[in-house]
Structures are given as C-alpha cells and as structure tokens.
Amino acid sequence: MPRFSVIVPAYKVQAYLPACLDSVLSQSYPDLELIAVDDCSPDACGALIDEYAARDARVKPVHLAENRGLGGARNAGIAEASGDYLVFLDSDDTLTPDALRAVADRLKETGDPDVLVFDYARTYWDGREVRNQLAAQLTEQGPAPFRLEDRPGLLRVLMVAWNKAYRREFVARHGFRFPPGYYEDTPWTFPVLLTAESLATLDRVCVHYRQRRRGSILGTTSRKHFDLFEQYDRVFAYVEERPELARWRPELFRRMVDHYATVFTKRDRLPRGSHGEFLRLARAHYRRYRVPGARLRLRHTLVRFGLHRTFRALQLAAAVRRRALKSAVWLVRAVRTAALGLHYRIQLRLPLRSDRAVFTAEEGRGDPAALEEAFRALVPRLSTAWIARPGQEHAVPPGPRRLRPGSAAYWTALARSRYLVADAAFERRLRKRPGQVFVQTQRGTPLGHAGLDLLERPAAARDTDFAELLRDVDRWDYVLSGNRHATLTWERVHPGRYTTLEYGLPRNDVLQRATAADVARLRASLGVPEGAVAILYAPARRDHRCTQRPLLDLERILRRLGPRFVLLARTPAPARGTRIIDVSGHPDPAALCLASDVLLTDYAPVMFDYAGLDRPIVVHTEDWAAYEAARGAYFDLRDFPPGAVARSEDELIDIFATGHWCGSRSAQLRAAFRERFCPWDDGRAAERVVRRVVLGETELPPVVPLADRTPAPSACARPQLVTVPQPSGPRPVTDGS
Incomplete structure (x- = not known):
C-alpha cells in the first residue's frame, strides 16, 4: 500500500499535463501511486497518460467513457486509490520539488491526522510567483494535531481540494464525494474541515497554482457561476443534518456572503444582463441562512439588500471620481515639479x-x-x-x-x-x-x-x-x-x-572591530539557537533568469545535515523552513556575516568581504557555465576559490557532512584568497578615506598585516574553525598610495 495516492483529473490540458505528471513522478519521496484520470478529453490527454503509464508502473490510467467534470473525475480517482493519504492535483498545476517528502515528514510528526493543510503559490505566465497571502494561518507553531475550534482561521484559506492531504480511511468512513457542478470544491472542503477530528498544517509551498493568461475556468464569463448557490445549499444541508456542527453556521454564513459579493463584483464573471438575477438569488440565500448577530463587512450590505442599481450607480460615480482625481493629481504634480525645478536652480546659485x-x-x-x-x-x-x-x-x-x-x-x-x-x-x-x-x-x-x-x-x-x-x-x-x-x-x-x-x-571595518559580545548579540537578534552552526546562504542574481528561486533545496540540505545546522537565507525569493531564517530583507549584510559561522554562496561579491573574517566559505558552482555566459567573469572562481567548491547539491551536502567545509585544505584556500583580495581590510579603511578626502592628509594610518589582524571571532565551536598560517608573500604598501 503506497503512502500517497495522487489524483490528477485531465480535460483539455495537453499543454500542461506533462509538467504536472513529471512533478509528481520526480518527487524525492517515491512511495506513491499516480492516478491520472482522462475525463473523456478530446485532445491528447488520454494518450499522454497511457505513455506515462507505460514508462512508470506507479501510474494508474483511468479513462472515463463520458465527461463527468472535475468532481466526477476526482471521484473516479478516489475509487481507484489505495494509498494511506489522498492528494488532489489539478492537471495544469505542479507539485514543488520534495513536496511529498515534506508532507510525509509532517504527517509523521503530527501522528497521521485526518487532514493536513499545506501552502501554495500562484505562478504566472511571465515567471512571477506570489505566495498565498494567508500563509500565516499555516504556522506550525503550537500543538498539533488540533481541532478546527483551535484554528478557525483555516476556514479563510482558499477553499480548494488540492492544498490538503486527506487520510483515505477518514474520507471513506464519512463518505465524502465531490458533487457535480462548477464550484465542486466548496461542498467538499467545508464539510471535510468541519468533520475532521485531527488537523495539522505545513508551512511550506507544496503546489504551484498556475494562473493561465487565458482560459481559467473560474475566470471565464458564464452563467455557470450561478452554480455557487446550489453548492452552498449542499454545505448548509450537511450542517443541518449534524446538530453538533451548528456552531459553525455564523462563519459559514460570512464566507458564503463574501463569496457571492466577490463573484458579483468581478467584472469578468457574470454575463451581461445577469447581474440583477444573481443578486436576487444571493439576497434570497442571505435571508435563508442568515444567523442573527453575525458580524458582516460593509460590502455584504450589497447582498443583504440586493442593491443592484445602487451598486452600478456607485460604480459609475467612483469611476468619475477616480478620473477627476487623476487629472487633479497630474496637475498638482506638474506644478510641484516646476516649483522644485525653480527651487533647485536658485539653490545652485547660492554658496556651497x-x-x-x-x-x-x-x-x-x-x-x-x-x-x-x-x-x-x-x-x-x-x-x-x-x-x-x-x-x-x-x-x-x-x-x-x-x-x-x-x-x-x-x-x-x-x-x-x-x-x-x-x-x-x-x-x-x-x-x-x-x-x-x-x-x-x-x-x-x-x-x-x-x-x-x-x-x-x-x-x-x-x-x-x-x-x-x-x-x-x-x-x-x-x-x-x-x-x-x-x-x-x-x-x-x-x-x-x-x-x-x-x-x-x-x-x-566592522568585521575587524566587532567583539564576541557583538556576535552573540547579533545571533540572538536573528533567532540563531545557541550552539548552532549558522550558514549564511547568499546567492548571486542570475541575469539569465526571470525568476530568482534558489537553485538549492535548502530544506533537504538541512535535513541531511542534522539539527545542529541552521540557515540564514538571503535569497530574492524568501525561503521557509523550521531551521531556515529569512534574512532577505535585512539592511546590514555585515551583521549577517558576523552572526554566521560559514558562508555558502556562488558568485556573490559578499565572498570577498567574508574572506576578511577568516571564517569558512563554501561556493556552489553548479551553473557556472550559464553564469559566465550571461554575465561574464574576471577569473574562474573554480580555479581560485575562497574555500571548498561544490559542483552539485549532493556534493555540497557531502562537504558539510564530512567537515571539509572547515578543514585544513579549505583554510589554505581561504588564506590565499584573503591575501589577494583583503590586503587593506584591517578595520581602518573608512578612516583612511576621510583623512585623505576631507582632511587632506597624505600620511595615513599604516595597514595592519594579515597575520596580525584579529577579526571578530565566530560563535561556532573553536576546534572546528582552524586558522592556518598566512601564505608568504609581499605585503600591501602602507604609504596611502
């Protein structure tokens, strides 16, 4: 019996289906079955599924004789599933690398709950990636598993089936099935969350939710959006049959009204001429399921009173107001720009x-x-x-x-x-x-x-x-x-x-002047545990890529290295994990250098600064050829590195696991690197500049030789960070020239 049954319904998605299936079959957690359901698709989806099944025994192809819709196709997949947990994935979306391993680990940590809720990120055709705005609801802080009463905020997370893992025995015991219709996720997710006796969360993006440039089902203009009323009838019917769930009616009522208001106000949802009818039905549902005393938002009055014409009049008035404000703002800006230009010209004529x-x-x-x-x-x-x-x-x-x-x-x-x-x-x-x-x-x-x-x-x-x-x-x-x-x-x-x-x-300069007390204070401010080895991960920007996702799976690296290591991630795309501290927005790189015990980078200039600290540096050069082709390099870093060089993620893990990152060979490479690139960084560079530029002095403070410098000490265990003697050679001149 596999751990996961991943169910992928497919209908008219031949362009996206291979990426979806590949994202499942390439997971580092292989204990799965992939149930790919061809929902009588008129394109090549069925043939693609058969090709994957022929190549990988974990793929179970299911071909439906007639189109049943997304809910029906998922039900067909459930009937074929044999895994401990069900995971649904839409055929134009993808699992992130190592997602199932992270889910499996979290399930084990929390005692196999009925439902595990994980996070997702919207990915756009132009390469943008935006994480769920309610990710804070998925925090792993606090006891787990828990009941919905302990974390009611989960009901505000996007109500879809594919951001959760469901224990199959739990689904079978309660007979959960997807209904037909356009909004089939609504009467599935609400009852599932309300009924589950144990819930857990995973604060990790496990699904990339593709935002198509054209063709999104819920983003099309159609009367099928009227299906929403029937689906909420199913939700409240489920609650009415179970008196123990009656306490959730106020929250469900708020969610329903908000959903109706959202669909109504979206310009691209309802066909022309149908808005009044939609609002009348929404008002009837409001009266039918209203809970006295339920707190509502201002926009909900639109549904409560069915103010269709009033809403349209307000929309028109708002459009006129926006246009008038835009013209006024343009005029004010033009006047202000002219006034500032005149002010600057006047200031240029006054003395320095x-x-x-x-x-x-x-x-x-x-x-x-x-x-x-x-x-x-x-x-x-x-x-x-x-x-x-x-x-x-x-x-x-x-x-x-x-x-x-x-x-x-x-x-x-x-x-x-x-x-x-x-x-x-x-x-x-x-x-x-x-x-x-x-x-x-x-x-x-x-x-x-x-x-x-x-x-x-x-x-x-x-x-x-x-x-x-x-x-x-x-x-x-x-x-x-x-x-x-x-x-x-x-x-x-x-x-x-x-x-x-x-x-x-x-x-x-601060790297040479800081003390052990300064290092301890900085580590505490960043939340670095006492006794941990802090790795500062600072990659360079890739000019040849629109998106700047880390090339390394940081969570996998930390899992392999064990609990002693933590990672300070200075990445363009914020990283998350139990031992990953996001420092992408930290304003002071020098403070991060002082707080860490080792630098992990690729081609970022921070390596030249960090070398002055005389602490270990590990460089990851897996995509050196692409970087050199796009940006160009003044020397081959692999031939003259500041420390150990990793050409792959596995080699990087091995460097840390074996201690090579802080070994004698790495120290020798670092010493040669320091001599070439840090000859003047003795803690008095700023003083020399000010004395020359402002005070006009020519006799400047002498440079402290490399061997005599005492950079800020690392907080890591001293026996691991061995400093080797400095290489011999000429020292930098000290006459200020």
Whole structure:
C-alpha cells in the first residue's frame, strides 16, 4: 500500500499535463501511486497518460467513457486509490520539488491526522510567483494535531481540494464525494474541515497554482457561476443534518456572503444582463441562512439588500471620481515639479556649504553608511544627511538626517553640500558644481563583469544607459577600491579622471572591530539557537533568469545535515523552513556575516568581504557555465576559490557532512584568497578615506598585516574553525598610495 495516492483529473490540458505528471513522478519521496484520470478529453490527454503509464508502473490510467467534470473525475480517482493519504492535483498545476517528502515528514510528526493543510503559490505566465497571502494561518507553531475550534482561521484559506492531504480511511468512513457542478470544491472542503477530528498544517509551498493568461475556468464569463448557490445549499444541508456542527453556521454564513459579493463584483464573471438575477438569488440565500448577530463587512450590505442599481450607480460615480482625481493629481504634480525645478536652480546659485555631506546607497547600507559614521567621528563639524528612498527607510543608519527624494530639502542638499557619497548613480538631473566632491564607493569587489564590459552582455546589462553611465563617471572625484584587482577593473570599465583610493572597503571595518559580545548579540537578534552552526546562504542574481528561486533545496540540505545546522537565507525569493531564517530583507549584510559561522554562496561579491573574517566559505558552482555566459567573469572562481567548491547539491551536502567545509585544505584556500583580495581590510579603511578626502592628509594610518589582524571571532565551536598560517608573500604598501 503506497503512502500517497495522487489524483490528477485531465480535460483539455495537453499543454500542461506533462509538467504536472513529471512533478509528481520526480518527487524525492517515491512511495506513491499516480492516478491520472482522462475525463473523456478530446485532445491528447488520454494518450499522454497511457505513455506515462507505460514508462512508470506507479501510474494508474483511468479513462472515463463520458465527461463527468472535475468532481466526477476526482471521484473516479478516489475509487481507484489505495494509498494511506489522498492528494488532489489539478492537471495544469505542479507539485514543488520534495513536496511529498515534506508532507510525509509532517504527517509523521503530527501522528497521521485526518487532514493536513499545506501552502501554495500562484505562478504566472511571465515567471512571477506570489505566495498565498494567508500563509500565516499555516504556522506550525503550537500543538498539533488540533481541532478546527483551535484554528478557525483555516476556514479563510482558499477553499480548494488540492492544498490538503486527506487520510483515505477518514474520507471513506464519512463518505465524502465531490458533487457535480462548477464550484465542486466548496461542498467538499467545508464539510471535510468541519468533520475532521485531527488537523495539522505545513508551512511550506507544496503546489504551484498556475494562473493561465487565458482560459481559467473560474475566470471565464458564464452563467455557470450561478452554480455557487446550489453548492452552498449542499454545505448548509450537511450542517443541518449534524446538530453538533451548528456552531459553525455564523462563519459559514460570512464566507458564503463574501463569496457571492466577490463573484458579483468581478467584472469578468457574470454575463451581461445577469447581474440583477444573481443578486436576487444571493439576497434570497442571505435571508435563508442568515444567523442573527453575525458580524458582516460593509460590502455584504450589497447582498443583504440586493442593491443592484445602487451598486452600478456607485460604480459609475467612483469611476468619475477616480478620473477627476487623476487629472487633479497630474496637475498638482506638474506644478510641484516646476516649483522644485525653480527651487533647485536658485539653490545652485547660492554658496556651497563645506560642512555638509550627503550619502546614499542603492541596497542596504554598505560602504556609504560606514563612511558616514567615520565622517561624523573624525570631522564633528560636518552635518550629514541620508537619502532615504521609498521602501528603504529601514536601511537608513541612525545618525544622519533623512532626505526624501524629490523634496525641497533633497534638492537643497544636492545643490549646496560639498561632499556627495554613493555606491550607485546619483540623481540624473543633478548638476555638479565647482568645489563639490563626489565619492563613488562601488559595491564590493567585482567577480562578474561590470561597467563598459556589459556592452557585450545584454542579459546582464538589461536597460543600462551607457551614455548616462559615462556622464555619471565624469562627475566622480574618488573611487574606492579594496584591492589591486578591483582597482584595475574599475579604472578600465569606468574610464574617467577620478582618483582611485585603494584603501580597503569601509563596510568591512566592522568585521575587524566587532567583539564576541557583538556576535552573540547579533545571533540572538536573528533567532540563531545557541550552539548552532549558522550558514549564511547568499546567492548571486542570475541575469539569465526571470525568476530568482534558489537553485538549492535548502530544506533537504538541512535535513541531511542534522539539527545542529541552521540557515540564514538571503535569497530574492524568501525561503521557509523550521531551521531556515529569512534574512532577505535585512539592511546590514555585515551583521549577517558576523552572526554566521560559514558562508555558502556562488558568485556573490559578499565572498570577498567574508574572506576578511577568516571564517569558512563554501561556493556552489553548479551553473557556472550559464553564469559566465550571461554575465561574464574576471577569473574562474573554480580555479581560485575562497574555500571548498561544490559542483552539485549532493556534493555540497557531502562537504558539510564530512567537515571539509572547515578543514585544513579549505583554510589554505581561504588564506590565499584573503591575501589577494583583503590586503587593506584591517578595520581602518573608512578612516583612511576621510583623512585623505576631507582632511587632506597624505600620511595615513599604516595597514595592519594579515597575520596580525584579529577579526571578530565566530560563535561556532573553536576546534572546528582552524586558522592556518598566512601564505608568504609581499605585503600591501602602507604609504596611502
């Protein structure tokens, strides 16, 4: 008897069916049967199912003599099922990798409940992926299994059959079957959840819910949406037959009214001329199933009173109001833009203020934040301001005054501040004045191609305006560099008259100055358990991919490594798991480096910063060829790595499981990497920059040799993190040149 019976009904989905079936048969948990039901489909679905059955014995083909609809096809699949649990999957959707393994593990943890509810994500034709907005209802915190009374919020999660696993014996004992109709999921899911004696949740996306560009069944304009009334009649009939479920009538009533209001207000659902009839039936249902005292939302009054014409009049009035507001907003913006332009031109004619400095960073804080702190510490007379772009307010350091882009204060600061510091391009309309000093910090040491080298890399360059890039370069006075490799690269790909300051990267100063107490505080703030080995996973962006999903199955890796490891995931798509801490929105990468014990990356520049900490680094280079082809690389990372190199996920797991990640060979590779890319990162880079740029000093603080540096200690067990002697060779010059 298999653990899972995965039931896939198929009707006119020949373009999507192979991906659906492949997603099931490729699961890492193989104890399953796949019951593929050909619902008398007129296309090639039946032939495709037979082809899969011939290749894999786990596939049970079922061919129906006549079309029964989605509910009937599912019932036919249930009749053929022999697994412990039933899992329904629509034939244009897919299971995520390792979904069934995660479901099986959670079922075991919670004692085989009647129903397990898991999460899904909507996937769009353009590559976008949006997780269920009510994912918080699926938290695994608290006791499990539980009854619906303990977590009534589950009734607000999307009422579909395919986001749950059902114990087959439970389904058979209560005789649950799908009814015919358009909304067959409604009278299935409500009774199932109300009846289940044990429920559990899995906080993991297990299904990718495909949003078709055209052709979604429930998104079509049809009178079939009137089927909703019959389905809710079935739901309330089920409750009326079971007096013990009467307490759920208020919640079911609210859900019903909200469902009716949603269908009515959607423009693409009801045919022209049928809205009044739909609202009259909805009003009749409102009166029939009303529960006195049930709290309703404002939009529910539409159903209660059947205000069809009133609703249409309000819609028209709202449309007129929106158009008037849009015109007014456009006029106000035009006037404001003209006024700010005049204000900026006036400010350009006023004297520069030598005691003012403006800072900004494209992402997080980085080098500009470290320099801003050094400006205030070494030159107290200076007043600093930070440009806080929308959505980045959390990344603003605590010291400087905040400037909102586009405000009068913003334009005043750009026009009259002597020092402007940024890691990306400043405002395009900014005019550099005589006496102003522009400091370009860049964003770390380059591995992938940048600047003019992207002319031949359209995937990576995207919409880069190279003429504008060169105009911005012409405004730079100083460019920061952390090593000779970066210096030679920046001066070639950003040709200009600026001066390169090869003094180290200010953002890495904190890595040398932090203490063990700082590390412990940061780990506690992130929720890293005491004694755990914290892996910071920070992958690079893939220019050749629209979606930026992690290439690694992080949950599988942690399962294989055991409970001692936790993972700090700095990924574009937030990762989830019991031992995965999402730090994708954390504004301070340096804090994440300090809190971790080992860095797991691929081609991200953070590896050059992390090497200064003298902590283990593991690089995953499985798609190196694709990355190099799309972005280009200045050297082959596999030939000169900062630590152990994994060319596959299994090899990566082996590196951690065997301890190679922190072994002597990895330490030797890291030492050579540090010598080449971290010669100046001794904790005083920001000081050297400020003394040269602001104070005009030429005698700068000497560089601490690599062997004499004491970077912040790791919180991991000391015997595992062995530091080998630094390789011999010439040390960086210390005369500030």
